[in-house]
Amino acid sequence: MKQSSPLNITQNLTHTLGLAIIRGDFFEALPSEAEICERFGVSRSSTREAVKMLSAKGLIRSRPKQGIRIQAERNWNMFDPDVLKWILVSKPTLDLLREFFEMRLVTDPQAAALAAKHAKPENIVELRKALDRMRDAENGLDDVLDADIAFITALFEATHNRFFIQLIEFTSTALRVTSRYSNRMQGINFSNVSTCTQVFDAIVQKQNEIAFDLIKQMLTKMMIAVITEQ
Amino acid sequence: MKQSSPLNITQNLTHTLGLAIIRGDFFEALPSEAEICERFGVSRSSTREAVKMLSAKGLIRSRPKQGIRIQAERNWNMFDPDVLKWILVSKPTLDLLREFFEMRLVTDPQAAALAAKHAKPENIVELRKALDRMRDAENGLDDVLDADIAFITALFEATHNRFFIQLIEFTSTALRVTSRYSNRMQGINFSNVSTCTQVFDAIVQKQNEIAFDLIKQMLTKMMIAVITEQ
């Protein structure tokens, strides 16, 4: 999706360490710079750069003499796509999925309401395109997950709110990872085409509350399906 | 608030460049590594580490021959406290404030509802402490902003939802920065003590909907006050 090019050394180390931290492979601190270099067979430059990237995401903090210490989970940037991905890959618990839905349960309906309020013609165009893809996907002519993400993307872009737009990456990362890695979560995350069509109509007619309620109901059903499923 | 120690070279450069990028000082790309070194009088290591930190936050992307290119605003991690701070400091527009409230208008009520559902005894204790601080602040015995943030912190921690807990940094950063830098925004962001007391009672009695509605009403009033004020 993002970069087709193979990861370079720094990126690789960043992902390896990030995942290891979140998986709990280290206790309170990472090995020293020198030891990381040795253990992973990379130079100090690459090690330091990887450490800086993880610091920027709130996972660690590095100081002389103290070493590279893992920060409290509270400081992790959960909305960073990388961090979210590492968490979902390493511990895709039902609890986390519930927490994710508790968030979507308010952001998505509000996004629909804001879209109804602020959508411009080009947003309507994109929403219609996404709806078409969802219909195609129902008939096996397109990927269900991609189509779902396309709709969410168009919906959140129509809010013209930077914070909501930021949630596109958040939500699509979560959807992609959970649908790829966890069997339990498969196939239950997808939006309903007819509901989304109704949402689209509500947005076109600027009916905020209706758009809000439709998405909320849809997500509530999805959430119940996910949480109760074993 | 965070670190009392003076910023080191890398941190300094990160902030300088981050702020400059968001302020729009550069067009599409940053100067080359070598030029940044020269212009800011730092070594290549520090430059590269700062660049890596900004890459990790989604602001830029650096590739051989292409240089250090600024990413589309869509890719910026708006929920990263640093990024949010730079944005608020460099362009504290009314639009942005509206977008911020549109977000809080759903996250805060939901946080209250989740707190009512999931709060544990220690969360109740913290909420009560925060309420006491808010009362003290009303009488000039404590800082209003700090007390407000303490309540929000206790509220969001009580959700026991990692995504909501992450929003503590987000919200408190926004409150601190806006109240410090913008006169227009001053004094209008603060919560109402009596409402918060009612919210507290609702949480103790596990009345989700009541807690939800109380916060929503309070925020709606605040938002109207902010948006209509000139």
Next chain:
DNA sequence: TTTCATGCTATTTATATGATTAATTGGAAT
């Protein structure tokens, strides 16, 4: 001539390494 593919070159970041500086901890000396 035009078009497109191929390979070359210059530029820029990526990586590696050594040397020096600064911050911080923990213990020693007072």
Next chain:
DNA sequence: ATTCCAATTAATCATATAAATAGCATGAAA
């Protein structure tokens, strides 16, 4: 208890080499 010292570790600087790639040049095919 306080101050000072020493050891450790990251932070910074400097330099060298490798890898990636955009842009140009070249030349063959239409």
